[in-house]
Amino acid sequence: MSSYKLLKNIFVDTIDVDEYIELESALYSYNTLFDSISRPLKMILLFGRPGTGKSVLLNQIYQNLKYQREIHYFDAPSIEPREFFRKFFKLVTLKELPKNTEVNFTTLIDYCKSIRGKREITILLDEAQMYDEQMLEKIRVLSDTGAIKFVISIHKTQNEDLIAKEHFQTRIWETIELRNISKEELKTYIHKKLLKRNYFDIADTIKEKHIHLIYSFTKGNFRECNKVMFKIFEIYEYYEAQPNSKIDTKKFSTKFIEMAAIRLGYINV
Amino acid sequence: MYDMKELEKKWFKYKLKQSIPWFILVIAVALMILYYNNRVKVNTLLVDYYNQISEKYFPKKIETNTTIVTLDNRTQVVEVPLPLPDINESEDELNVSDEIFDTNDTLYETNSSNPFFSSIKDAPEVDKKTPEEILEDEIEKRHEKKYIHIKKSSDAYQEVEQRFVTSQDPEDALFLARIYYEKKNYKKAEEWAFIANELNDESEESWLIYAKAKAARGEYLKAIHILDSYLQKTNSLGARKLLEEYKAKLSKK
Numbered sequence: 001m002s003s004y005k006l007l008k009n010i011f012v013d014t015i016d017v018d019e020y021i022e023l024e025s026a027l028y029s030y031n032t033l034f035d036s037i038s039r040p041l042k043m044i045l046l047f048g049r050p051g052t053g054k055s056v057l058l059n060q061i062y063q064n065l066k067y068q069r070e071i072h073y074f075d076a077p078s079i080e081p082r083e084f085f086r087k088f089f090k091l092v093t094l095k096e097l098p099k100n101t102e103v104n105f106t107t108l109i110d111y112c113k114s115i116r117g118k119r120e121i122t123i124l125l126d127e128a129q130m131y132d133e134q135m136l137e138k139i140r141v142l143s144d145t146g147a148i149k150f151v152i153s154i155h156k157t158q159n160e161d162l163i164a165k166e167h168f169q170t171r172i173w174e175t176i177e178l179r180n181i182s183k184e185e186l187k188t189y190i191h192k193k194l195l196k197r198n199y200f201d202i203a204d205t206i207k208e209k210h211i212h213l214i215y216s217f218t219k220g221n222f223r224e225c226n227k228v229m230f231k232i233f234e235i236y237e238y239y240e241a242q243p244n245s246k247i248d249t250k251k252f253s254t255k256f257i258e259m260a261a262i263r264l265g266y267i268n269v
Numbered sequence: 270m271y272d273m274k275e276l277e278k279k280w281f282k283y284k285l286k287q288s289i290p291w292f293i294l295v296i297a298v299a300l301m302i303l304y305y306n307n308r309v310k311v312n313t314l315l316v317d318y319y320n321q322i323s324e325k326y327f328p329k330k331i332e333t334n335t336t337i338v339t340l341d342n343r344t345q346v347v348e349v350p351l352p353l354p355d356i357n358e359s360e361d362e363l364n365v366s367d368e369i370f371d372t373n374d375t376l377y378e379t380n381s382s383n384p385f386f387s388s389i390k391d392a393p394e395v396d397k398k399t400p401e402e403i404l405e406d407e408i409e410k411r412h413e414k415k416y417i418h419i420k421k422s423s424d425a426y427q428e429v430e431q432r433f434v435t436s437q438d439p440e441d442a443l444f445l446a447r448i449y450y451e452k453k454n455y456k457k458a459e460e461w462a463f464i465a466n467e468l469n470d471e472s473e474e475s476w477l478i479y480a481k482a483k484a485a486r487g488e489y490l491k492a493i494h495i496l497d498s499y500l501q502k503t504n505s506l507g508a509r510k511l512l513e514e515y516k517a518k519l520s521k522k
Contacts, residue, residue: 238273259280269279269286 004240007202008233010193011226015055015075017063021192023185026053029178033061036174037071037122037151042143046153048178051223054153057178058124061151071122077130084135092121092148105138112145121148128152180220187211189222190229205252213257217266231260326408439468439475446478450485458482473505480511489519 036044048054055075062073072091078084085103090096092112097103125131131139142148181189190211194203218224235256239247247253261267426445433441446461462479465472476499484492496512499505 235273235276255280258283259276262279262283263276267283269283 002237002240004233004237006197007194007199008230008237010197010199011229011233013223013226015059017060019193020056020060021189021196023181023188025179025181025185026057029053029057029176030060032174032176033057033151034065036176037061037065037149039174041173042146042149043173044149044151045175046151046178047155047175049180049221050155051221052178052180053222054178055126056222058126058151058153062124065122069122070119071124073124073126075126077125077127079130081135081138088123088142091123109141109145112142112147116145116147119147122151123148124151124153126153127155129154181222182220183211183215186215186218186220186225189225190214193229201249202252205250207252210252210254210257213254217261217264227264228257228260228266231263232256235259235263326405437468439465439472442468443472443475443478446475446482450478450482453485455482455485459486473499473503473507477507477511480508480515484511484515484518489515489522493519 033044033046046054046057058073059075062071065071074087078087082102085105085108086097089103089108092108092115125139128136139150139152143150187206187208190206191203194200194206214225214228218228232253236247236253239245258267262269426448429441429445432438433445442461442465446458446465449455449461450458458478459482462475462482466475466479469475476495480492480495480499483489483495492515493512496508496515499508500512
């Protein structure tokens with residue numbers, strides 16, 4: 001297999017814990033979230049623009065705490081309330097909901113109240129901006145029982161204040177914002193990704209000017225950075241496959257960075 | 270895989286676009302340098318050409334020979350310009366000959382067009398002039414050569430006096446007063462100084478010539494009176510000096 005094919009796959013956008021790169025800013029966010037979960041809070045809001053590492057962080061927390069406490073990760077939002085409550089019923093009561101039956105919300109609230117002080121359940125809700133207002137209201141009522149703790153992850157959009165202001169104004173006790181990383185961190189991120197798979201030579205060819213160029217397109221966004229790096233190695237892969245290929249393995253190609261940027265629409269020609 | 274050829278084309282287009290401002294900058298700088306260099310060159314050429322023309326037609330220093338002529342008992346120095354260089358006329362033709370000097374009582378005037386004086390000698394004409402000579406003549410006309418015209422002074426005085434009848438020019442009157450005083454014709458000097466003063470009583474020279482003429486005729490008291498009157502109007506150092514001189518002479522008498 002082409003080495004460039006392997007290289008491009010390093011930058012496939014994933015929330016796999018094995019792909020997690022420990023950066024200074026990510027470590028800070030992790031520690032803050034970890035502390036918040038340990039405290040008796042009802043709601044924790046995790047927000048940031050798409051591609052700032054919210055899902056990776058939630059997954060990382062889930063993987064690290066899943067054997068220590070009752071923690072559950074809802075990676076994809078359940079559009080149908082029935083489906084959400086079926087899932088919720090199972091993890092709270094530890095029983096399957098019988099077929100052709102629906103969860104009685106009032107009974108569920110009563111049950112949650114009955115386990116308060118006995119059990120402490122943490123639910124990590126990713127992509128929470130996908131839930132409708134009615135669902136969010138029910139989540140709020142569930143958190144009020146004191147038995148369920150929610151970590152709500154939302155995209156930082158124009159409606160970012162919706163949850164905080166309208167539904168959970170008095171209940172969200174902790175907010176954690178994730179931001180794009182700096183140029184230095186981007187360099188560390190790319191290098192660590194490559195070194196993790198033992199691509200020392202390639203990592204060594206990526207210099208400051210290349211990082212600067214990549215950063216100018218991606219603004220330090222993980223997802224955008226992954227996309228650019230993936231495209232760059234895809235272009236490498238193409239030229240490597242051409243007869244009489246003249247790829248200079250000692251130098252990282254600025255041309256390919258620019259071509260990737262054109263392909264991804266960062267540069268309008 | 271998407272169309273890499275198309276992507277390459279787009280990349281070339283992008284690089285071209287990216288380099289356009291640099292091309293423009295480089296061209297602009299090059300044009301500025303060219304313009305500056307040419308300007309310096311043109312300026313140098315113009316200056317050289319101007320210097321050549323200037324040296325040819327307007328020598329910086331016109332050398333003169335000096336002739337000493339006697340006017341009455343006094344000695345005056347008259348400067349005669351030497352012929353201009355590089356003009357295709359013979360030296361003899363351009364030189365002002367000694368004949369034009371009248372060693373008798375003479376005045377000199379530089380303006381040949383002045384009807385008051387008659388020209389002594391016309392410059393000889395040159396037959397069959399080349400275009401260059403015509404051009405030179407044209408330049409020469411604009412910067413007229415100075416010829417010395419000499420006239421007998423008695424005629425000159427008469428003409429100034431005649432002209433004064435119509436012009437009533439205080440300068441003419443003062444000129445006559447000055448000349449008569451220099452010629453020690455104090456009575457005439459006194460008369461013309463008086464007339465000049467009547468026309469312009471702010472002319473210090475008219476007051477002074479009038480007083481000096483009076484004093485020269487031995488009328489120190491009147492001269493003192495005249496200078497006193499003038500000093501009441503002004504604070505002239507010349508008048509004060511004369512006044513003191515005359516007072517001293519009067520006291521000796």
